[in-house]
Amino acid sequence: MDILVCIKQVPETNEVEVDEKTGVLKRDGIDSKMNPYDLYAIETALQLKEEQGGRVTVLTMGPPQAEEIIREGFMMGADAGYILSDRRFAGADTLATGYTLASGVKKIGEFDLLICGMQTTDGDTAQVGPAIAEILQIPHVAYVNKIEGVTETNLTVQKDMADSIERVEVSFPALITVTKEVNQPRLPSFKRKLETRDWEIKMLTLDDFADRKEEHYGLKGSPTQVERIFPPESNVEKTTWEGSGEELAGLIYNKLKEMKFV
């Protein structure tokens, strides 16, 4: 089965400062890494490949330095990698990003399954995966936390609905986004690093796409206007109790009772 995994390079730490004036993240001097959720997406793809045979391709949109995460995809076991890199893609919101990635997928070829991490740690919208599926007009299942079974034509998954689990069967081609519960991602292999060192990473630009209208991409293709980015105020109420185990147990019990949890 042919699987494509969308991945993204994000800042290594989430303690990135925001430029108050421009609303842009200050990324200077901060190393980057692969979006942690994408590791689960790659692992899901690799496990399906191990079971069913096939190929795993990784795809990202970003600057040429995003090569680093494609190489990491190779080190985990991916077979091919693409970067969609063009100044005209810059400043994209989730819609334009989804559109760009979908255009890339169409250019690269046909896939049975597309897998994304459920969200990125820098944008946190969880919208891009489903957006790609909508644009490609294929079914999608978000928040998958378990792969139950796979056949040549279908995939059965469990999706996390916060207070319930939904079992969904979806036919290929399809897209899923996965949570951190779906598996434990393998670590990148140094042997694979040596083996894949010379592998080519294909770079695609706007000129490679079927739709070359600039207004569909980047800032121009983004209806979202970011007015201001700011860290949310912490609204976690905290109470600290001190005392013996028995006293504390009593206090916790009374509080739970007061909150009608027991």
Place this chain on the structure above:
Amino acid sequence: MHYKKLTQADIDHLKSILSSERVYVGDQILEDYAHDELAEIKVFPDVVLEPETTEEVANIMKFASEHHIPVTPRGSGTGLCGAAVPKEGGILLITTRMNKVFEIDEENLMAVVQPGVILLNFIETVTKLGLMYPPDPGEKSATLGGNVMTNAGGMRAVQYGVTRDYVEGMEVVLPDGEVIELGGKVVKNSSGYSLKDLIIGSEGTLGIITKLTLRLVPMPKKQVSLLIPYASLDDAIDTVPKIINAKLVPTAIEFMERDVINAATEYLGKVFPDSSAPAYLLLTFYGNSKSELEEVYEQAAQVCLQNKAFDVLIANTKERQDSIWETRGTFLEALKAMSHLEECDVVVPRNKVAEFVKFTDGLEEKYDIRIRSFGHAGDGNLHIYILKDELVEEIWQTKRLAVMDEMYQRAKELKGQVSGEHGIGTAKKPYLHDSLGLIQIELMRKIKASFDPLNILNPGKVV
């Protein structure tokens, strides 16, 4: 040795030294205070005291020495050899309320703290300031005072050394209640015998630490861990001297086996990122840039691949490192959850680690008993656990003692020492005395007697 039994009048006096809610007697004394984390002995104290200040500790000691009452100091009670067990009853002096961080001096890279500060809290405090306290024992709920009293080591000893290397000064209450200052915020010190270094590792037998000056270092900006699968533990451990020989300096070199990993992941309800091999080495390198680290870890990886490693798996992000180290951090807890056990924490020259582990494999067969080990392959400190499993008490005791005797005998032959980082307490006393011999033990006893002529401070431990 006969000590005075505490009377109601004594208790009343202690209540006048501390406020009465920090004096516990009778049923108020929790069972936890009668033992430590592992040692088989259990003895209740007559009274438990929770002082908060140096003055209170000094007054307690004055009173105890005047009345010849034994005093056992205790931190969080996470020791493994019985050092904090009040063997002779009397006073159990708990330091956990002495938990103030007085100062983090960023100019001198020193911290001044009370002994009851919990290691985990201290790590968090200094990390926020971009600093690191290098000693890194697995038990993060221990107190800093407890760490100093056992000269705790930990995972980073290969590169950074042990607790002793970071204690620059201390305030100590002597058994007669006198308060002395040793060392200070100085990096060098050639001023007479180092009493400070005698107190470090003395397991509460010479004095009670009431203040510590600890050295900090700038926190390295980056780290990478390598998880290296091997077909056997022998292959894994055989690689260690080659890594050292390649002049690479990892911060940590740990070894682990599938059985222990499985026990830990089961205990945690997690999946380990690799399950392809029966044995693993785990290396960590610290550095200040990604490229610097990459160069070093690639060299190390090549050494491993040339020495029978299946592969070298790279944990280059915090999430990836956590997926390994969280598991590593619960090995002891997981084994304890599986079976009652006895531990041995010998340290041998690091080129003898493989030989020693092979030897314990032999003992497993010879005595038909499960022996599990993990530990610090980089500094020669092993943690070997004999599991009781379903054995009946009598057979367990016989086998346990026989296996322990053989292990300590072998460690001695390999020019190793009885304890790498857990200390002696009472559990390892016979092995220490056998290993060091009478001349050294007599010297230690004379030191003990000059600090504590009445033998009231943690009597019966170490010497």
